[in-house]
Every structure is written in C-alpha cells, then in structure tokens.
Amino acid sequence: MDLFEYQGKKFFAAYDIPVSPGEAVETVDHAVAVAEEIGYPVVVKAQVLVGGRGKAGGIKLADDADSVREHAGNILGMDIKGHTVELLWIEKASDIAEEYYASFTLDRSAKLHLGMLSARGGVDIEQVAAEEPDAIARIHVDPVDGLTADAAAAWVDAANLNPAARDGAIDILIKLYRAYVDGDADLVEINPLILTPDGRVHALDAKVTLDVNARYRHDNWDAYEATQVLDPREREAKEKGLNYIGLDGTVGIIGNGAGLVMSTLDVVNQVGGSAANFLDVGGGAGADLLANAIEVVNNDDNVKAILVNIFGGITRGDEVATGIVEAMGRVELRSPIVVRLDGTNAEEGREILAASPNEKLMSEPTMLDAARRAVEIANA
Ligand code: GDP
Ligand code: MN
Numbered sequence: 001m002d003l004f005e006y007q008g009k010k011f012f013a014a015y016d017i018p019v020s021p022g023e024a025v026e027t028v029d030h031a032v033a034v035a036e037e038i039g040y041p042v043v044v045k046a047q048v049l050v051g052g053r054g055k056a057g058g059i060k061l062a063d064d065a066d067s068v069r070e071h072a073g074n075i076l077g078m079d080i081k082g083h084t085v086e087l088l089w090i091e092k093a094s095d096i097a098e099e100y101y102a103s104f105t106l107d108r109s110a111k112l113h114l115g116m117l118s119a120r121g122g123v124d125i126e127q128v129a130a131e132e133p134d135a136i137a138r139i140h141v142d143p144v145d146g147l148t149a150d151a152a153a154a155w156v157d158a159a160n161l162n163p164a165a166r167d168g169a170i171d172i173l174i175k176l177y178r179a180y181v182d183g184d185a186d187l188v189e190i191n192p193l194i195l196t197p198d199g200r201v202h203a204l205d206a207k208v209t210l211d212v213n214a215r216y217r218h219d220n221w222d223a224y225e226a227t228q229v230l231d232p233r234e235r236e237a238k239e240k241g242l243n244y245i246g247l248d249g250t251v252g253i254i255g256n257g258a259g260l261v262m263s264t265l266d267v268v269n270q271v272g273g274s275a276a277n278f279l280d281v282g283g284g285a286g287a288d289l290l291a292n293a294i295e296v297v298n299n300d301d302n303v304k305a306i307l308v309n310i311f312g313g314i315t316r317g318d319e320v321a322t323g324i325v326e327a328m329g330r331v332e333l334r335s336p337i338v339v340r341l342d343g344t345n346a347e348e349g350r351e352i353l354a355a356s357p358n359e360k361l362m363s364e365p366t367m368l369d370a371a372r373r374a375v376e377i378a379n380a
Pocket of ligand 2: 191
C-alpha cells in the first residue's frame with residue numbers, strides 16, 4: 001500500500017524523523033489559511049501517488065497569500081502522469097544547502113535489507129544509478145543484527161556527504177531503519193534528504209510503501225486505507241472475493257493456483273503477448289466463482305482475448321466447464337475465450353465446452369497452444 005507524501009511524513013514523524021510542519025488541504029481558501037498560520041515562505045505540493053511532481057510543475061514555493069492562491073489554484077485539478085491532483089500539502093519552506101537520497105528496501109536475492117544513500121539527491125535516483133553507480137553507497141542490514149550506530153556511521157562516510165551533515169544523517173538513518181522495520185514498510189525513501197545552511201538534516205519528501213501482510217498489526221492504518229485509490233477492476237474483483245491484480249496488457253488471464261497463473265503470465269509473454277491481469281480462482285473453484293472471474297475480466301476494456309488455464313486437482317474439470325458455460329449465459333462476452341482444461345474430469349469438462357454453441361468459446365489441449373491462440377487473437 002503506497003502512502004501519499006503527507007501520510008509518509010506523518011509516518012516518519014511518529015519515528016522522530018524531522019519533517020517540516022504542514023497541513024493537507026483540498027481547497028485554495030484552505031491552502032491560504034494554512035499558509036497564513038504557518039508563515040511564509042511555504043511550499044505548495046501536489047499530493048499524488050507518483051514521483052517527479054517537481055518537474056511536472058506540481059511543487060511551488062510561495063512568498064505571500066496571493067502567490068499561494070495562484071499556485072494552489074493551478075495545481076489543484078492538474079494532471080500529473082495520469083493522476084489528478086485533488087489534495088495539496090502546504091508546508092513551511094526550507095532553505096537547502098545540499099540534497100541527498102536515502103532509502104531502505106528489501107533485497108530479496110541477498111535476503112537482507114538494503115539501504116541506499118547518495119550525495120546526489122533531489123534528482124531521479126534511477127538516473128544516478130545508471131550514470132554514476134558509484135555515487136550510491138549501499139549497505140546490507142541483517143534483520144537480526146539491525147542497523148548499528150557504527151555501521152550507519154561507516155555508511156554515511158562511504159557516501160561522502162558534507163561533514164556538516166554527518167551526525168544528523170546517522171541519526172536519521174537509524175530512525176529510518178526503525179520506521180522501516182517496526183512500521184512494517186516494504187520501502188521507505190527520502191528524496192531529497194536535505195542539509196540546511198544552519199546544519200540541520202531533514203526529510204523534505206517521503207515515499208512509503210507499507211506491507212499489507214502486516215495490516216493486522218496496525219490499527220492506525222485505517223486512515224491510509226481510506227484514501228487508497230483502487231483500480232476499478234480490482235475493486236470489482238475484491239467485492240466478488242477474487243484474488244486479482246490488474247496489469248496493462250491485452251490477454252485476460254484466469255487460472256487456479258497462484259503458481260499456475262504466474263506460469264501462464266510467463267507463457268503468454270513468451271509467445272509475444274501481454275497479460276491484462278493476474279486472477280487466481282484458487283483450489284476447488286466452483287461454477288459460480290468461475291463465472292464471476294470471467295465477468296470481471298470481461299469488463300476490462302483492454303482485454304482482447306481471455307485465457308482460462310485450469311489444472312484440475314481438487315477442482316473438477318466438469319465443474320469448471322459448467323461455470324464457463326454458465327458465465328456465457330450471464331455475461332455478454334466482448335472477446336473470445338480460450339480454455340485449457342487438464343487434470344481431474346478434464347474429459348467430461350471438454351465435452352461440456354464442445355457442446356456449447358457459443359462461437360467465442362474455444363478449447364486447446366495444452367497451455368502453450370492455448371496461450372498461442374489467445375495471443376494471436378489479442379494481437380490481431
Ligand atoms: P518530487 O519531485 O515529487 O520528488 O517532489 P519533492 O518533494 O522531492 O520536491 C522536488 C524538489 O522541489 C526538491 O528536490 C527541492 O529541490 C524542491 N523543494 C521541495 N520543497 C522545498 C522547500 O521547502 N524549499 C526549497 N527551496 N525547495 C524545495
Ligand atoms: Mn522527491
């Protein structure tokens with residue numbers, strides 16, 4: 001679950017990481033009122049779940065009420081990379097001497113936490129990584145040991161920050177690691193982490209992704225959840241109790257078992273197609289669940305072909321086929337549906353499918369054949 005900057009800053013503040021005072025507002029008048037209270041200069045910041053807001057014109061400094069009025073008016077309603085700005089964060093402006101980058105995330109291949117720190121902050125970190133990989137100091141942190149003060153100090157030294165930032169940076173990085181671990185985040189990123197002319201180190205931006213598997217441990221995540229902008233396809237799937245993740249390709253995928261569905265995505269990719277979604281109907285899926293799954297995938301405008309890949313174990317092929325045929329009666333199929341059915345009662349299932357008069361329904365004997373056919377239709 002991704003947090004907006006204003007939520008990320010609240011999250012950081014709870015772990016004692018210094019951030020600027022500010023307030024989230026929805027209107028120009030409220031923006032001006034907050035600015036008057038904070039005192040000038042202030043920064044008017046678009047709250048959208050996408051980076052590069054500064055370059056897109058979504059972040060402006062303002063010295064007086066008129067300028068807040070102007071910038072807030074321009075930024076509210078602005079489109080930033082497909083996200084409409086509905087909320088602003090108004091905060092006390094900071095003086096910047098230097099801009100750094102700091103983050104923690106999980107390095108799955110090393111099975112350790114990964115910290116990244118760079119004196120080249122403020123800009124796109126992917127760009128720094130590509131052009132100047134040595135400008136990023138990396139540290140692996142063993143979750144059992146945690147981040148010790150000595151390790152943090154050596155890390156800061158390796159990043160060649162201004163000596164004036166050394167103590168402040170060490171302090172913030174230790175707190176950031178605590179926020180990342182105790183706060184159950186998958187990612188915490190501060191870009192820029194700034195050094196002010198008077199020697200303070202301070203988080204000027206906040207990017208936080210929380211690990212929803214830890215949801216049960218955090219009552220205070222209600223507020224974050226309330227502001228989540230769900231993909232409409234994902235919302236519909238959730239209401240129907242389906243395990244669905246929206247993607248941006250053209251082949252709708254339905255399968256049973258997460259592993260099989262992931263392999264199906266790979267095979268579709270391998271034969272030159274792209275998946276519109278991940279949808280796992282799970283083990284023992286009956287006719288009704290299948291019909292619901294087809295309905296959700298069929299509602300996706302990008303889908304040009306649907307690929308149903310079922311291997312019957314507990315799930316019975318005849319039940320699956322019945323579900324598919326039932327779905328044909330319930331939904332008006334926008335695109336053809338290619339079914340690969342194998343395992344328990346597959347024969348009976350295929351007979352049920354073959355008996356359907358619906359021309360959009362077709363069946364293939366193997367996963368590869370089915371993927372090829374679906375992709376051929378989708379790419380036509
Ligand atoms: P992003 O573009 O979405 O990453 O938004 P940021 O919050 O990182 O802001 C982008 C840039 O705006 C920063 O790198 C700063 O250069 C500038 N900026 C943001 N807040 C302030 C501030 O309080 N004072 C000054 N002088 N510049 C700021
Ligand atoms: Mn930033």
